[in-house]
Amino acid sequence: MxxxxxxxxxxxxxxxxxxxxxDARVLEDKTPAWARMSGTSVFFVLTLGLLMITxxxxxxxxxxxxxxxxxxxxWMLNQQAVPGxxxxxxxxxxxxxxxxxxxxxxxxxxxxxxxGFAGLQFAYxxxxxxxxxxxxxxxxxxxxxxxxxxxALFAFLALNWQQFLVIRPQLIGVLFxxxxxxxxxxxxxxxxxxxxxxxxxxxxxxxxxxxxxIGLASLAITGLAHALNVLARTKSLxxxxxxxxxxxxxxxxxxxxxxxxxxxxxxxxxxxxxxxxQHPNIASMFEWDPLTLxxxxxxxxxxxxxxxxxxLRWSPRRLQLEEAMLLAFTAGLALWxxxxxxxxxxxMALTLAAHGAAAWRHLRxxxxxxxxxxxxxxxxxxxxxxCWVFFAFTTLGVQTVHGRSVPVERAVxxxxxxxxxxFLNSEESLPEGLAFxxxxxxxxxTGFGPADFQPMVNLHVHVxxxxxxxxxxxxxxxxxxxxxxxxxxxxNLAVTTKSRHARLIRQIRKSPKWEPLFEDAQTxxxxxxxxxxxxxxxxx
Amino acid sequence: xxxxxxxxxxxxxxxxxxxxxxxxxxxxxxxxxxxxxxxAELTAARPMAEVQISNTIPVAPKSLYNDPEVxxxxxxxxVLHAILPRFSHQELKPNFVEHALRAWGSEIEFxxxxxxxxPGMTDYLLDTGSYIASxxxxxxxxxxxxxxxxxxxxxxxxxxxxxxxxxxxxxxxEAGVTLDRPVFTPARQTTLREIFAESLRDFRLDERETxxxxxxxxxxxxxxxxxxxxxxxxxxxxxxxxxxxxxxxHKQKGVCLGIHRVYSLMMLVRLDNEYGDLIxxxxxxxxxxxxxxxxxxxxxxxxxxxxxxxxxxxxxDAVANRDPNEERxxxxxxxxxxxxxxxxxxLELHPPREDIxxxxxxxxxxxxxxxxxxxESKYTFYSHVGNALALWRQTTPAEFWQTWRESHxxxxxxxxxxxxxxxx
Numbered sequence: 009m010x011x012x013x014x015x016x017x018x019x020x021x022x023x024x025x026x027x028x029x030x031d032a033r034v035l036e037d038k039t040p041a042w043a044r045m046s047g048t049s050v051f052f053v054l055t056l057g058l059l060m061i062t063x064x065x066x067x068x069x070x071x072x073x074x075x076x077x078x079x080x081x082x083w084m085l086n087q088q089a090v091p092g093x094x095x096x097x098x099x100x101x102x103x104x105x106x107x108x109x110x111x112x113x114x115x116x117x118x119x120x121x122x123x124g125f126a127g128l129q130f131a132y133x134x135x136x137x138x139x140x141x142x143x144x145x146x147x148x149x150x151x152x153x154x155x156x157x158x159x160a161l162f163a164f165l166a167l168n169w170q171q172f173l174v175i176r177p178q179l180i181g182v183l184f185x186x187x188x189x190x191x192x193x194x195x196x197x198x199x200x201x202x203x204x205x206x207x208x209x210x211x212x213x214x215x216x217x218x219x220x221x222i223g224l225a226s227l228a229i230t231g232l233a234h235a236l237n238v239l240a241r242t243k244s245l246x247x248x249x250x251x252x253x254x255x256x257x258x259x260x261x262x263x264x265x266x267x268x269x270x271x272x273x274x275x276x277x278x279x280x281x282x283x284x285x286q287h288p289n290i291a292s293m294f295e296w297d298p299l300t301l302x303x304x305x306x307x308x309x310x311x312x313x314x315x316x317x318x319x320l321r322w323s324p325r326r327l328q329l330e331e332a333m334l335l336a337f338t339a340g341l342a343l344w345x346x347x348x349x350x351x352x353x354x355x356m357a358l359t360l361a362a363h364g365a366a367a368w369r370h371l372r373x374x375x376x377x378x379x380x381x382x383x384x385x386x387x388x389x390x391x392x393x394x395c396w397v398f399f400a401f402t403t404l405g406v407q408t409v410h411g412r413s414v415p416v417e418r419a420v421x422x423x424x425x426x427x428x429x430x431f432l433n434s435e436e437s438l439p440e441g442l443a444f445x446x447x448x449x450x451x452x453x454t455g456f457g458p459a460d461f462q463p464m465v466n467l468h469v470h471v472x473x474x475x476x477x478x479x480x481x482x483x484x485x486x487x488x489x490x491x492x493x494x495x496x497x498x499x500n501l502a503v504t505t506k507s508r509h510a511r512l513i514r515q516i517r518k519s520p521k522w523e524p525l526f527e528d529a530q531t532x533x534x535x536x537x538x539x540x541x542x543x544x545x546x547x548x
Numbered sequence: 549x550x551x552x553x554x555x556x557x558x559x560x561x562x563x564x565x566x567x568x569x570x571x572x573x574x575x576x577x578x579x580x581x582x583x584x585x586x587x588a589e590l591t592a593a594r595p596m597a598e599v600q601i602s603n604t605i606p607v608a609p610k611s612l613y614n615d616p617e618v619x620x621x622x623x624x625x626x627v628l629h630a631i632l633p634r635f636s637h638q639e640l641k642p643n644f645v646e647h648a649l650r651a652w653g654s655e656i657e658f659x660x661x662x663x664x665x666x667p668g669m670t671d672y673l674l675d676t677g678s679y680i681a682s683x684x685x686x687x688x689x690x691x692x693x694x695x696x697x698x699x700x701x702x703x704x705x706x707x708x709x710x711x712x713x714x715x716x717x718x719x720x721x722e723a724g725v726t727l728d729r730p731v732f733t734p735a736r737q738t739t740l741r742e743i744f745a746e747s748l749r750d751f752r753l754d755e756r757e758t759x760x761x762x763x764x765x766x767x768x769x770x771x772x773x774x775x776x777x778x779x780x781x782x783x784x785x786x787x788x789x790x791x792x793x794x795x796x797x798h799k800q801k802g803v804c805l806g807i808h809r810v811y812s813l814m815m816l817v818r819l820d821n822e823y824g825d826l827i828x829x830x831x832x833x834x835x836x837x838x839x840x841x842x843x844x845x846x847x848x849x850x851x852x853x854x855x856x857x858x859x860x861x862x863x864x865d866a867v868a869n870r871d872p873n874e875e876r877x878x879x880x881x882x883x884x885x886x887x888x889x890x891x892x893x894x895l896e897l898h899p900p901r902e903d904i905x906x907x908x909x910x911x912x913x914x915x916x917x918x919x920x921x922x923x924e925s926k927y928t929f930y931s932h933v934g935n936a937l938a939l940w941r942q943t944t945p946a947e948f949w950q951t952w953r954e955s956h957x958x959x960x961x962x963x964x965x966x967x968x969x970x971x972x
Contacts, residue, residue, distance in 0.1 A: 104582075259560065
């Protein structure tokens with residue numbers, strides 16, 4: 009062993025006197041600066057990973073409009089085209105359809121075709137935790153505090169919990185909006201790449217979900233807030249309008265709006281965004297009801313709202329006009345329709361984090377740390393490793409690594425009509441005509457049931473004729489004239505849900521014209537003994 | 549701020565230009581119907597249906613048969629006499645006028661002043677002044693002009709209105725009234741075209757009654773080979789879709805025991821035969837299959853006396869399912885309406901000829917046996933009987949009647965009501 013220590017050279021590690029092991033402390037971090045992470049990021053990755061594997065990525069898929077989206081996506085993949093009119097429902101034949109979520113639908117369908125239920129579960133979890141991650145990051149940036157980064161994360165999760173439970177293209181919109189609101193409320197320095205990145209993002213967003221319009225409105229509102237700020241400060245309209253941030257936001261709004269035109273429906277997608285919420289059929293969908301205290305999410309919103317008021321009272325940090333205006337805008341949307349809580353949640357979470365941290369420091373007599381958080385490629389590697397570990401615990405991970413697919417009974421919720429599908433697929437043929445089933449089941453039955461299964465409606469209620477939707481709702485309630493409605497629509501098959509159609513099931517059971525074909529704890533399937541257009545035959 | 553990050557006025561102008569071009573291009577790349585619809589939504593207006601109306605003359609399928617064994621001249625004259633339009637001019641029911649117009653046409657003049665002529669009936673429906681003269685100034689006119697173009701025909705279950713959606717329009721079409729016929733409303737003088745345009749605008753494929761809309765649309769659009777358009781909500785409407793809609797539902801559904809649907813379907817096939825391009829081959833096949841089912845049902849359901857029952861869709865079970873409290877006029881509806889569509893149907897859709905003859909004989913006997921006031925109270929149903937039987941002689945009530953009247957000058961007289969003789 010040499011008694012001397014060789015000098016440290018550029019490429020060789022120094023050798024310790026007593027061992028031959030290199031000292032890793034002098035390793036040069038070659039990770040690009042933008043990819044380096046802080047030590048505290050590990051806590052976020054751990055938290056998000058645990059949320060991913062314990063809740064979201066293993067959560068059974070609910071029979072919502074997920075399956076309708078996948079059916080439309082498969083239609084587009086098969087036809088290599090975007091439909092101009094509703095393509096799946098006989099009763100919606102000819103209804104114009106503006107597929108603002110076509111890219112998400114094609115993506116979901118492709119993912120399901122490639123990776124099955126596990127793929128959907130993973131994508132679902134990924135979009136949720138990615139949105140949470142973006143808000144957590146934004147919360148840390150705004151508050152300068154890891155703790156309040158977690159506050160932002162959990163506030164967002166709590167407020168948007170109800171919406172996070174459903175896998176649908178909207179989650180893509182939530183991710184985009186989370187990123188946008190984080191940028192709007194955090195941006196200090198402008199990076200020229202933003203002129204390209206933001207419009208590109210809006211192009212993708214506009215092809216995935218109609219919520220891009222909320223994003224555009226938020227850009228415009230933030231620009232207006234900046235202008236009002238300058239106006240209030242300078243009392244000069246000219247200065248307000250010539251302020252660079254104002255001009256930048258104004259131009260970005262315009263460019264992003266123009267970028268959103270790059271979609272198969274062009275300008276029609278803007279009109280559709282405004283039209284959907286006002287469709288008469290939407291009024292019957294409880295998820296579009298105004299946010300009230302009767303709803304769990306309304307109660308959470310009220311609690312967080314009160315908390316925000318308290319925090320603002322104690323926070324020495326001034327509530328910025330853009331925060332206030334974005335809060336007012338998104339809160340107004342949520343009061344109009346509880347589904348819009350998706351856009352309130354990120355804004356409220358970020359505002360709560362920023363002012364919560366300021367209030368906390370004020371109460372404790374401390375100040376915001378001025379030192380920059382150290383980042384290192386080491387933590388990037390640790391986080392990447394954690395991601396891999398968490399991935400391995402997801403159903404997709406198990407499927408990919410071990411080749412074990414998640415059983416369908418575990419992949420979908422207990423409300424999914426699995427037994428009904430099995431039975432219908434076992435039948436040689438189905439009665440001609442339409443089938444009555446709950447709108448929530450229509451997508452799954454159409455996608456997994458017999459090829460000739462034709463539901464009366466599905467959950468894309470905005471493309472269903474009003475009269476048809478009204479009759480569907482009436483029929484689902486089991487009215488006295490249920491037979492008349494089934495006669496009206498040539499319904500010869502009824503796939504009823506015991507939990508939703510108890511009255512209708514009682515009515516049908518009493519009718520000598522219908523017979524039960526299948527029954528289990530979840531469903532009863534009835535068939536009309538003589539189909540609507542069947543010619544009665546002479547009795548023998 | 550760094551001057552490098554400063555946005556120059558040129559850049560601002562450039563972005564304005566880019567965005568203006570993008571949105572202008574986006575606007576003009578939209579289909580014209582979508583542009584109109586968006587404009588209408590922005591101005592809270594209702595867009596018109598996207599269809600150019602170039603033809604003004606309505607068409608109707610002609611009868612295929614002249615069969616004196618089904619109905620003789622004398623019996624036809626008897627039936628037509630019963631449905632001469634002898635209405636009180638006070639509170640004259642539009643529904644009666646529409647049915648009378650449909651049967652007698654818009655040109656006929658009667659020798660008896662008690663009878664309302666074809667032009668008189670047309671005036672009554674299309675001149676608000678005539679309507680108000682009958683119903684009074686406090687009445688709600690039947691023609692409702694919109695603020696924009698389009699005239700809505702008030703239809704409702706009350707006797708002062710047209711009873712079925714687009715029934716007036718279909719009746720006018722069957723009566724041969726052209727779209728350039730003047731229409732008078734308090735708001736403006738216009739033409740029947742505006743009523744037609746409004747009908748196209750507010751038509752919905754899933755509304756309760758589409759039978760007369762299908763008939764009216766086919767009457768005016770078949771000659772111009774228009775088979776599809778978009779309604780005011782942007783929905784693609786076509787005669788194929790209308791046929792599917794007519795065939796949807798149990799056969800018992802629909803006005804007049806579901807038989808108006810049958811007539812409308814047969815009319816679509818006939819007009820497609822004559823003008824082409826109205827319906828697709830697959831739709832035609834579906835319609836013929838549907839009508840073949842109807843044929844079988846009426847063969848199975850026909851009563852021994854030759855009439856068809858109200859529950860004709862029950863086929864072989866019709867007798868067993870018969871309503872013991874069935875009202876006689878409902879049998880008139882079934883028999884008359886079936887005879888009507890059969891008159892314009894090809895032989896392959898006919899029940900055996902003797903069945904048709906028996907049905908006609910039953911209906912003629914019914915007219916003989918029914919008091920005139922009873923017939924007048926059920927005028928709408930008996931008007932179909934008269935029209936049907938005229939079709940079976942390959943003529944129209946007006947045509948036949950004008951010829952018959954020449955050799956029977958007292959044809960339009962009505963017997964005086966019998967007065968009671970009392971012993972004093």
